[in-house]
Amino acid sequence: MAERHPKPYLVGDHLALDFLNSQVRPGGEPRDWLNDGAGLLAWLTEAGAIDASVARRLRRRGEGGGNLDGVAEQARELRKxxxxxxxxxxxxxxxxxxxxxxxxxxxxxxxxxxxxxxxxTLTNA
Incomplete structure (x- = not known):
């Protein structure tokens, strides 16, 4: 059975801010929604960046030798x-x-x- 990822906190009113908030410490307990490829796909879906059909297609591609965990690592580096x-x-x-x-x-x-x-953009001040 596939691991269930908790719903992310989407409180930034903008996808970029929610991306920055994809790693939090609620109650001092660290939580990173981008900890692996499955978590990244779950976060992207919940955030509305991709729909469920795209997530399924990417998941299948990842199971066929694609590197979803590597993509999640790149996403964490970008977030940092x-x-x-x-x-x-x-x-x-x-x-x-x-x-x-x-x-x-x-x-x-x-x-x-x-x-x-x-x-x-240069402006005349």
């Missing part, structure tokens, strides 16, 4: 990087140096067929 970025720049304008750091996120987004990019 994003959390550190937010901590460093919280409450401040994003300057050119911070924008350069966001190149990592743009490269990740560019791996999809259709994607958006984070771009620096």
């Amino acid at each position: 990087w994003l959390g550190e970025f937010v901590d460093r720049h919280a409450g401040r304008e994003i300057d050119r140096d911070a924008f350069v750091e966001l190149g990592l996120l743009n490269r990740l987004l560019a791996r999809d067929d259709i994607y958006r990019q984070i771009a620096l």
Whole structure:
């Protein structure tokens, strides 16, 4: 029988914030919804990022030799990087140096067929 994952806390009002909150310590007890491939798929489904049919297809592909646990590890690394970025720049304008750091996120987004990019816009002040 498949392991049941507890429902994630989706309180950020935005998928990116919920992603950052996918690792918590309720009552001091650590919980990470992205601890493995199955947990990642469960979290993505509960968060509305993918639907159940996509999760089933990815799960089958993972059972056929795909590396869902490796993808979950990459997601945890991205979450750590994003959390550190937010901590460093919280409450401040994003300057050119911070924008350069966001190149990592743009490269990740560019791996999809259709994607958006984070771009620096100059304004006359």
